[in-house]
Amino acid sequence: MALLDIRDLHLAMRSFDGEAHVLNGISLSVERRQVWGLVGETGCGKSLTGLSVSRLVPTPPGRYMRGEIRFDGRDLLAMPERQVAALRGTRIGMIFQDPTTNLNPAFRIGTQLVDVALAAARRKPGVLAGGGRRAAERLAVQMLEKVGIANAAERLQDYPHQFSGGMRQRVLIAMALVGQPDLLIADEPTTALDVSVQAQILRLIRSMVDEFDMGVLMITHNLGVVAQSCTHVAVMYAGNIVESGPVRDVLMHPRHPYTQALLAAIPTRGTARGALRGLAGAVPNLIAPPPGCRFAARCGRVSAACTVLPPLTGALHRTACHHADHADA
Ligand SMILES: Nc1ncnc2c1ncn2[C@@H]1O[C@H](COP(=O)(O)OP(=O)(O)OP(=O)(O)O)[C@@H](O)[C@H]1O
Ligand code: SF4
Numbered sequence: 339m340a341l342l343d344i345r346d347l348h349l350a351m352r353s354f355d356g357e358a359h360v361l362n363g364i365s366l367s368v369e370r371r372q373v374w375g376l377v378g379e380t381g382c383g384k385s386l387t388g389l390s391v392s393r394l395v396p397t398p399p400g401r402y403m404r405g406e407i408r409f410d411g412r413d414l415l416a417m418p419e420r421q422v423a424a425l426r427g428t429r430i431g432m433i434f435q436d437p438t439t440n441l442n443p444a445f446r447i448g449t450q451l452v453d454v455a456l457a458a459a460r461r462k463p464g465v466l467a468g469g470g471r472r473a474a475e476r477l478a479v480q481m482l483e484k485v486g487i488a489n490a491a492e493r494l495q496d497y498p499h500q501f502s503g504g505m506r507q508r509v510l511i512a513m514a515l516v517g518q519p520d521l522l523i524a525d526e527p528t529t530a531l532d533v534s535v536q537a538q539i540l541r542l543i544r545s546m547v548d549e550f551d552m553g554v555l556m557i558t559h560n561l562g563v564v565a566q567s568c569t570h571v572a573v574m575y576a577g578n579i580v581e582s583g584p585v586r587d588v589l590m591h592p593r594h595p596y597t598q599a600l601l602a603a604i605p606t607r608g609t610a611r612g613a614l615r616g617l618a619g620a621v622p623n624l625i626a627p628p629p630g631c632r633f634a635a636r637c638g639r640v641s642a643a644c645t646v647l648p649p650l651t652g653a654l655h656r657t658a659c660h661h662a663d664h665a666d667a
């Protein structure tokens with residue numbers, strides 16, 4: 339049984355202009371020790387996928403039309419909020435870009451980290467090796483050191499506002515990891531950080547994946563981060579996963595025209611390595627999306643068949659395209 343199994347998830351979001359069909363049948367499984375990168379242009383539904391797994395999409399304006407999000411076999415969408423709240427921050431760790439969402443401004447950083455570590459120890463007795471609050475404080479200091487916070491022991495006494503934005507993001511990462519979650523959802527976790535800190539944090543996440551059997555869903559614009567840190571990748575376009583599979587297969591032998599275009603658009607000189615550059619054309623309006631394949635207006639391979647939505651097919655390396663490029667297969 340997969341740790342996380344998203345099945346045919348459809349989500350609509352209401353706005354002033356109408357209801358947008360923002361997730362159009364997402365299916366994705368994350369096993370323990372897998373690090374899935376979720377990539378795609380802005381507005382493709384990456385964050386809403388991550389927020390859905392944390393069940394943090396407000397409903398309304400959100401409305402789940404169909405589908406399931408199975409975590410350890412249980413559908414999160416069917417659980418009472420109280421049970422989902424008990425999973426958040428413990429079994430499901432979250433790093434979102436806005437640190438204010440996960441740090442309570444009214445409590446010292448140390449108190450917040452220690453509480454998470456103590457909760458983890460109740461769930462997994464090995465976390466503090468039988469120790470209590472003192473052991474939790476030691477763990478909190480170690481975790482702050484691992485994310486690169488200097489004078490970690492003293493800084494436990496500080497409140498969130500006493501940290502700079504980049505530091506708060508690191509504290510947030512420490513908070514998500516100190517609880518040794520089974521599943522980590524990380525939405526652009528290192529984008530705001532400088533390159534050396536980014537590398538350090540990605541290494542830390544990878545080491546925790548192996549040490550604690552964690553599964554990760556990492557949302558990123560950066561294909562360089564995917565290549566370095568992920569075992570698998572799912573490419574999203576306008577609310578659909580259009581290609582997914584082991585990272586090497588997808589990045590070395592992309593089959594979907596959109597993945598091929600994304601990879602071709604990686605700047606080689608003068609700009610940040612691995613970042614996506616704009617492709618020609620734009621993601622369609624999801625209030626009235628085109629019938630069939632949502633990439634059709636930008637696709638050089640489009641045919642009459644493409645007015646029918648292509649299913650995601652394949653065993654490990656999966657593609658949703660009527661004319662996928664299997665030349666390398
Ligand atoms: N609260 C909301 N109300 C209405 N529409 C929303 C809401 N949040 C997101 N959307 C819409 O849903 C779509 C997907 O948004 P999402 O934030 O998941 O994109 P994303 O892939 O994470 O983009 P980015 O790379 O810019 O973070 C977008 O069209 C967005 O405008
Ligand atoms: S299904 Fe058709 S329009 Fe969509 S990506 Fe494939 S060839 Fe292009």
Ligand SMILES: [Mg+2]
Nearest residue numbers: 384385386525
């Ligand atoms: Mg986003």
